[in-house]
Amino acid sequence: MSPSANQLQCLVNKLGRSVLLDTEDAKALLALPHQVRGFTKHQYVVRERDRATTCGVMLTGFAIRHKIVADGARQIVAIQMAGDVVDLQNSILGVADHSVQMLTSGDVAIIPREALQQLAFDRPRVALAMWRDTLVDGSISREWIANVGRRDSVTRLAHVLCEFALRLEVAGLGEQSSYELPMTQEELGDVLGLTSVHVNRTLKELEARGLIKRTTRDVVINDWDELAVVGDFDATYLHLSDGPRTPARAT
Amino acid sequence: MSPSANQLQCLVNKLGRSVLLDTEDAKALLALPHQVRGFTKHQYVVRERDRATTCGVMLTGFAIRHKIVADGARQIVAIQMAGDVVDLQNSILGVADHSVQMLTSGDVAIIPREALQQLAFDRPRVALAMWRDTLVDGSISREWIANVGRRDSVTRLAHVLCEFALRLEVAGLGEQSSYELPMTQEELGDVLGLTSVHVNRTLKELEARGLIKRTTRDVVINDWDELAVVGDFDATYLHLSDGPRTPARAT
DNA sequence: CGCCGGTTTGAGTCCATTCAAGAGGAGTGG
DNA sequence: CCACTCCTCTTGAATGGACTCAAACCGGCG
Numbered sequence: 316m317s318p319s320a321n322q323l324q325c326l327v328n329k330l331g332r333s334v335l336l337d338t339e340d341a342k343a344l345l346a347l348p349h350q351v352r353g354f355t356k357h358q359y360v361v362r363e364r365d366r367a368t369t370c371g372v373m374l375t376g377f378a379i380r381h382k383i384v385a386d387g388a389r390q391i392v393a394i395q396m397a398g399d400v401v402d403l404q405n406s407i408l409g410v411a412d413h414s415v416q417m418l419t420s421g422d423v424a425i426i427p428r429e430a431l432q433q434l435a436f437d438r439p440r441v442a443l444a445m446w447r448d449t450l451v452d453g454s455i456s457r458e459w460i461a462n463v464g465r466r467d468s469v470t471r472l473a474h475v476l477c478e479f480a481l482r483l484e485v486a487g488l489g490e491q492s493s494y495e496l497p498m499t500q501e502e503l504g505d506v507l508g509l510t511s512v513h514v515n516r517t518l519k520e521l522e523a524r525g526l527i528k529r530t531t532r533d534v535v536i537n538d539w540d541e542l543a544v545v546g547d548f549d550a551t552y553l554h555l556s557d558g559p560r561t562p563a564r565a566t
Numbered sequence: 567m568s569p570s571a572n573q574l575q576c577l578v579n580k581l582g583r584s585v586l587l588d589t590e591d592a593k594a595l596l597a598l599p600h601q602v603r604g605f606t607k608h609q610y611v612v613r614e615r616d617r618a619t620t621c622g623v624m625l626t627g628f629a630i631r632h633k634i635v636a637d638g639a640r641q642i643v644a645i646q647m648a649g650d651v652v653d654l655q656n657s658i659l660g661v662a663d664h665s666v667q668m669l670t671s672g673d674v675a676i677i678p679r680e681a682l683q684q685l686a687f688d689r690p691r692v693a694l695a696m697w698r699d700t701l702v703d704g705s706i707s708r709e710w711i712a713n714v715g716r717r718d719s720v721t722r723l724a725h726v727l728c729e730f731a732l733r734l735e736v737a738g739l740g741e742q743s744s745y746e747l748p749m750t751q752e753e754l755g756d757v758l759g760l761t762s763v764h765v766n767r768t769l770k771e772l773e774a775r776g777l778i779k780r781t782t783r784d785v786v787i788n789d790w791d792e793l794a795v796v797g798d799f800d801a802t803y804l805h806l807s808d809g810p811r812t813p814a815r816a817t
Numbered sequence: 818c819g820c821c822g823g824t825t826t827g828a829g830t831c832c833a834t835t836c837a838a839g840a841g842g843a844g845t846g847g
Numbered sequence: 848c849c850a851c852t853c854c855t856c857t858t859g860a861a862t863g864g865a866c867t868c869a870a871a872c873c874g875g876c877g
Contacts, residue, residue: 364802382712385721385798390712404701409808412705436690449700450655454663456707461633461641464714464759468833470636499855508715513833515857531842531856547636551615557660719865750823764865766825782824782874 322351322424326372329398330444332485333451333554340440347434349424354417360401361415367406369425373399376421377497381505382413391505392456394418394479396486403431403449418497451554458552463508466547468517471507473546476527480536481550493535521545573602573675577623580649581695583736584702584805591691598685600675605668611652612666618657620676624650627672628748632756633664642757643707645669645730647737654682654700669748702805709803714759717798719768722758724797727778731787732801744786772796 327341336344351374354360360371360378373395380393380401392413395401405411406428435442455478462471479496483489496503500518501511509517521527526542528535536542543549551557578592587595602625605611611622611629624646631644631652643664646652656662657679686693706729713722730747734740747754751769752762760768772778777793779786787793794800802808 380708382708384712384716388716390715392708392711404704407698408701408705408805410802410805412803412805413708439687446697447658449704450659453655453700453704453707454659456704456711457631457633457643457664459711460643460707460714461635463711464641465635465639500857501855510834511856512835512858516833519857551661552663554659554661554663752823761866762824763826763867767865770825 321345322374322422323347323349323372325374325398326400326424329486330441330448333447334440334444336440336444340438343434343438344441347426348430349426351422351424353422354420356417356420358417358420359414360417360423361405361411363411363414365405365411366409367402367411368428370403370406370428370431371401371415371423371425373397373401374422374424377418378415378421378423379418379498379502380413380415389505390508391502392459393452394482394506396482396488398486400445400448403445418502447554454552454554468507468509468513469520470545470547471509472503472514472517473521473526473542474548475503475506475546476521476534476536477539477543477546477548477550478553480534480539481553481555485555491536492539493533496532496534572596573625573673574598574600574623576625576649577651577675580737581692581699584698585691585695587691587695591689594685594689595692598677599681600677602673602675604673605671607668607671609668609671610665611668611674612656612662614662614665616656616662617660618653618662619679621654621657621679621682622652622666622674622676624648624652625673625675628669629666629672629674630669630749630753630757631664631666640756641759642753643710644703645733645757647733647739649737651696651699654696669753698805705803705805719758719760719764720771721796721798722760723754723765723768724772724777724793725799726754726757726797727772727785727787728790728794728797728799728801729804731785731790732804732806736806742787743790744784747783747785 323345327336327344330336330344331341349372354376361367363382375397378395378401379391380395381389381391383389395415401415401423402411435445462474466474480489480491480494483494484491489495499511500514504511504514507514518529522529524545526536526538526545528537574596578587578595581587581595582592600623605627612618614633626648629646629652630642631646632640632642634640646666652666652674653662686696713725717725731740731742731745734745735742740746750762751765755762755765758765769780773780775796777787777789777796779788
């Protein structure tokens with residue numbers, strides 16, 4: 316097995332989570348032509364208004380999608396982790412409507428768009444998996460709209476802490492009950508539509524209520540059920556368990 | 567031409583806007599088996615947690631996608647108009663993560679999911695068009711996250727007024743410079759993450775600045791360029807003009 | 818004519834922001 | 848090894864934008 320084939324394994328894992336892929340599907344995915352590029356922390360993978368012709372797949376590290384509004388404020392619109400396809404949207408729609416930036420340093424596999432499109436055309440199950448993946452992204456976006464639009468800061472923060480816990484665990488990057496936040500409080504503020512100062516106070520509030528414990532970036536969830544209640548968190552929107560294959564993760 | 571074939575014309579129009587479809591593609595779309603259902607104002611098309619097996623295509627009227635949060639507040643996460651496919655997400659993902667509700671009365675064509683999937687499989691251009699359509703939906707969602715997350719009420723409102731103007735015009739339901747808002751101020755508040763009271767005050771503010779004029783639900787945009795500046799509106803995210811075929815709408 | 822949903826307006830309150838300053842911690846270079 | 852710097856986190860006090868509560872107004876319609 317060539318080293319490059321191994322590297323796309325996380326893509327196979329990701330897609331295989333929602334659609335049952337056979338060994339041929341997996342082999343075809345691993346055989347995709349690609350080139351691994353290392354990115355430094357804060358480096359841009361895609362910039363708004365770019366015209367992309369390739370697709371990137373996150374191999375290691377974390378990235379964010381963000382938009383900058385008129386007064387210079389930033390809103391993070393998505394978090395990407397291992398296995399996520401980072402510029403499918405941009406490469407198919409032509410013009411990037413947002414930027415993708417590394418949150419940590421990490422590697423990204425660059426795949427020619429045509430190769431991915433051809434694969435989707437040849438293998439219906441792979442196409443379905445990518446389709447579902449895109450739709451889950453959309454579902455998460457909708458939840459985030461509701462989160463920043465209608466929840467107060469405590470609920471809002473508790474909600475994303477729950478979301479991160481589950482997503483990190485599913486991606487094999489942490490545990491549901493304890494993980495390392497891959498971002499600063501400032502960046503967390505840009506996820507939540509809050510200032511870093513208020514994020515700090517809100518984290519303290521959650522800690523004071525005994526829901527979480529934290530040391531620097533490490534978050535320990537003391538009482539998952541209660542945190543989920545406070546955060547108005549119902550994992551349905553992550554669609555972790557309504558696919559053909561099910562990792563059976565409860566709320 | 568049968569009457570039912572005519573009714574799906576708006577779907578052909580919508581999809582044809584982003585991908586150049588040939589007559590065979592159009593014919594196949596119009597030949598989709600479907601059944602037209604009338605819905606009354608406020609009636610639900612899909613309810614959160616439903617398991618959908620059909621897809622709906624908006625023929626006339628407007629619908630919203632929304633989520634209800636813990637304290638009972640509602641957030642509208644999308645607006646749907648003629649030609650929009652309203653439960654593709656839900657039918658492919660299995661469980662509806664949000665509700666779809668009529669904003670006005672209107673007709674929806676109900677199409678069996680399998681027929682649509684088969685069509686996508688048989689006709690790559692149709693599949694690409696649906697794919698692009700889904701990605702544009704995602705792009706709009708991301709813009710809305712930024713809108714509610716990081717813009718103040720005046721900017722936020724001006725932004726959606728611009729978005730509605732363009733989308734209504736493209737759908738052939740109004741003009742860029744003047745249109746009828748299909749919703750109450752309360753509903754507009756649920757789009758913006760604001761209260762109806764504050765929406766009212768903000769509308770007055772925009773009017774006082776001479777950017778818009780309004781009578782009941784009718785909005786006249788006096789100064790598009792300035793409204794776009796105030797609303798931090800850049801139409802890139804609507805991807806109206808970066809497809810193979812271009813209606814060439816500037817901002 | 819009277820009802821009812823939607824709009825408008827006012828006054829007071831509160832959640833989150835701004836501004837500002839200090840503390841902690843990791844990395845760098847002398 | 849320590850001083851220095853930069854970044855992040857923390858805390859306080861004052862401000863402000865949007866909310867709540869409440870009442871009045873308006874227009875369409877039965």
